[in-house]
Amino acid sequence: MEPEQADTYENSEIPNKLFFKIGEASKLAGIDAHVLRFWESEFKQLKPVKNRNGQRVYTKKDVAMVLKVKKLLYDEKFTIAGAKKKLSEEFGRQKKKGNGKISLKSDSHTALLRIRSNLKSLLTRLNKH
DSSP states (O other), X not given: OOGGGTTSOOGGGSOOOSOEEHHHHHHHHTSOHHHHHHHHHHOXXXXXXXXXXXXXXXXXXXXXXXXXXXXXXXISOOOHHHHHHHHHHHHHHHHHHTTTHHHHHHXXXXXXXXXXXXXXXXXXXXXXX
């Protein structure tokens, strides 16, 4: 890691957790939460799910994408438009390679993570009563 990025993580160093709250994800990337929310509005590849409380929850894959966006914008000096194009091209290549299976698998995984989060939330609420 570069000296000015000493508090950020590389993809391989992202903690092995199912979910990260927005504060955790932004801290891992070394950016402010409002920057992360803005990037969500600009990059279709950044789609965290929301738990029952309406809080954004990021998967390890989401955090890796945040790090990729940060690298393109901050390190490689891409414009937002340029970074969008680069990510779209890369995503298109991945999709062609796997005949769309990557996308379907990713969507299923995200849905399962959302269900698990909702079940945990429900269990917590039931245990309080």
